[in-house]
Amino acid sequence: MIEVKNLVKSFGESPVLKGIDANFERGKTSLIIGQSGSGKTVFLKSLLGLHTPDSGTISFDGSDSSSLDEDEKRQLRQDIGMVFQGSALFDSLTVEENIMFPLKMFTQQTKSEMLDRVNAVIKRVKLFDANTKYPAELSGGMQKRVAIARAIVMNPKYLFCDEPNSGLDPKTAIVIDNLIQEITDEYQITTVINTHDMNSVMEIGEKIIFLRNGIKAWEGSSKDIFKTDNESVVDFVYSSNLFKKVRQAYLGETNL
Amino acid sequence: MSYIEHVGKYFIMLKQVFRSPQKKAVFRDALFREVEDLGLKSVGIVAFIAFFVGGVVAIQTALNVDNPMIPKYLIGFATKRSMILEFAPTFASVILAGKVGSFITSSIGTMRVTEQIDALEVMGINSLNYLVLPKVIAAVFFYPLLVILAMFLGIFGGWAAGSLTELFHSVDYIAGIQLDFNPFLIRYALIKSVVFAFVIATVPSYHGYYVKGGALEVGRASTQAVVWTSVIVILLNYFLTQMLLG
Structure with a gap:
């Protein structure tokens, strides 16, 4: 389990993360969503230790990563698997x-x-x-x-994925989503995925965190996201007409 | 960022580079790869340029020594001294700064912008140690060999030029290269080559490792790396010459 408490990160005078609290449970696929510039990548890189937070704590199974020295951090990172947006293969x-x-x-x-x-x-x-x-x-x-x-x-105990579907066709994207979810279940990994892909949100989002301007604006599951009346979430997730209709049909407001 | 900040950041980088490798077997493989990329693949260009520069130095000297009072063996002597003192250690290093420096910056820079360096860090690998230390070791141990090769080929190139153009006799040239042999000058050249090798491996690595942006920035970083490496080599050449021969 990963516990994040009051995570703050700024670059120069620009605050990017403004005190985020979040828990990511073992064996679950958690998704971080939000518009470009909302702080998703900085949040993920902070979890990975690639950015040092200004304040707040990140604990991996009870062990606060900020209190670890360089060697201990490298040891912790051996328990982490990461899938980068561009794959980052050598x-x-x-x-x-x-x-x-x-x-x-x-x-x-x-x-x-x-x-x-x-x-x-x-x-x-x-x-x-x-x-x-x-x-x-x-x-x-x-x-x-x-x-x-x-x-x-x-x-690994923890798997992080940064936009694993970017640049993939819809069919391949679903295959990759399913693969990640199967692996999470099979190996009981704590999986955190940073995504823009609304199919992923609907299909594998056991837990979804919506970031907006560096704060956690909403949290729920893929089922909750259909019913939420949080305007910023609805505005972001249902920005396409297709998804608007899907939501209306789900809520019984109209037929598809 | 000011120049002083760059210098400070460069030395902080070196602190991370000079750590014990995390896995000896992986380091050994990387070292052999770097010896091939940075050393063996540079043999051809260094040999080619050394041979022809040696030839040109010999011809230029012969053409400028038309006073019958000046012995012809001075052509061989001047070619030998030029090759050992300056061409082999310094100009070969400037050539390598261009060839190898741009390769190092662009390869590390591309790894940076495609998140391959982040991937190493996330795995728990000291990326500076993994990427840069094998380059430094390979350069520091292999470049003196390249410099020795350049010395021999340059002197040989001078002899070949004389033989082909008949500007001077082979016997005079050989007498000239045997004249006043001073082993310290070889040591001086090798000391310079080790220092320059260190600069050629680390300065372009610095430019590549800290690049931000995309392909354009990697290209700019490569150019800057070549320029700065050449400038530092030339400046160090001046100070080392003062220190060792002054």
Whole structure:
């Protein structure tokens, strides 16, 4: 479980996060949504330790990350898997080497043990005939699968995803969403996803946090989001006519 | 950001770079990769330029030494001294600052803007140590070898030029390169090459690591890295020459 208390972060004179409280439970897929500039990425990077908060605490299973020294932080990060928006695969390494990289860095496994583990996660993310390919030779969807495989190869306790569906076609986006949710259930990971994708919100949002101008403006589940009367959430989530109609139909106000 | 802040940030970066590698086997693999990228792939250009510069120095000297009172062996002597003292350690380093410096800045800079460095940090890896230390070690140990190669090829290029143009005799040239051999000058050149190698590995790494933005900024950072590395090499050359030969 990740507990965030009164998280504040500014860049120069510009406050970006203005005191955010949030809990992310184990085995659940939590989504952070909000307009561009609302502070989602800064929030996620603060959770990851890539930004140092001005004040507030972030606790991973009771351990306050701000009280850890550099070595302890690096130790904690080995329990974290991250899927970046652009996948962030290492260009100079093959798919197999990319996924094996954390194992090589942090375990004492033999080459064959590492290969077994790599092949297991490759199978898990349903990535076939790609072991010896380089990232530039893969489609966006395949790169995301490799990124997910690399993120889970160390059996992390926490999985963070920054816009995992960006640049993907709707069908592939659903496949990636489902894959993340299945992995979260299967390995009982605490998963936090930063997204703009409203399909993800409806499909896998067990918990949704809506950020607006650096504050938490709303929190609920994908079911609650249909019924909420929070104007800023409704304005953001149902900005398209299709979603407006879906909501009206859900609430029984009209037929689709 | 002021120049002083850049200098401070550069030394803070070095503090992170010079830490014990987190995994020796991974470091060894990275080191071999850097020896190939930064060293072996530079052999061709350094050899080519050294050979022809040696030839040009010999021809220029021969053309300017037309006084019969000046012995012809001075052509070989002047070529040898020019190659050992300045061309091999300094100008080869300026060439490497362009070739290797732009490669280092653009590769690290691209890793920065595509979040690959963030990915390393999130995994718990000291990204500066992982990315920069193998480059520094590879450069510091390999560039002196390149400089020695440049010395030999430059002197050989001078001899080849004389033989082809018949501006001077081979015997005179060889007598000239054997004249007044001072081993300290080789040490002086190698000391300079080690210092320059350190600059060539670290200054472009600094520019690449702290780049912000996209492809355009990576391109700008590469240009700045080459300019600053060349300027620092030339300035250090002056101070090292004063210190070691003055």
